[in-house]
């Protein structure tokens with residue numbers, strides 16, 4: 564898919580103030596620091612579209628970006644950031660849950676998983692929550708440039724084994740690096756497929 568334009572639209576914590584839900588929308592979620600904002604920049608070929616940081620907790624709001632003036636990518640705050648105060652975690656839960664549950668034009672949520680880690684309870688529980696709510700999602704294994712090919716295969720195999728203990732099939736998944744742009748075509752083709760469906 565060719566990206567002609569990628570522009571920031573609005574940031575907020577209120578679903579009512581998000582752009583009108585008239586265009587297809589795809590959101591990125593996952594633990595703090597997993598690489599959500601970096602992935603959006605990689606997919607759109609815009610280094611500074613979404614703000615990134617080495618420190619977890621950078622993205623705090625629902626951020627809409629409009630791509631090719633036709634559809635939205637949405638950067639969300641991370642979950643599981645231990646240093647965030649209880650209040651802000653509670654708020655995270657509330658406005659993100661509301662966004663995920665009520666945003667009628669949200670066609671897919673990409674749940675980002677750090678490819679270097681063992682399956683994390685918080686991610687597995689979040690995927691189960693999405694499934695029980697009937698929210699379509701896919702998994703994105705990030706930061707794969709930090710693993711050798713052999714290590715990556717082992718981690719993916721282990722993750723699949725763990726998932727298949729609970730799930731009948733593995734959800735759709737992608738293997739990415741925001742450094743090398745690995746997985747870009749696969750994610751963009753998936754978005755394009757859903758867009759026309």
Ligand code: GTP
Nearest residue numbers: 595596597598599600601615616620621622641741
């Ligand atoms: P929050 O907004 O805090 O929830 O974080 P985030 O998930 O948006 O992560 P962000 O994109 O800000 O990236 C966090 C850190 O990981 C930054 O230092 C990025 O440079 C780094 N990073 C993200 N993706 C990759 C990747 O694919 N490879 C490598 N090597 N580093 C990455």
Ligand code: MG
Nearest residue numbers: 599600621622
């Ligand atoms: Mg971020």
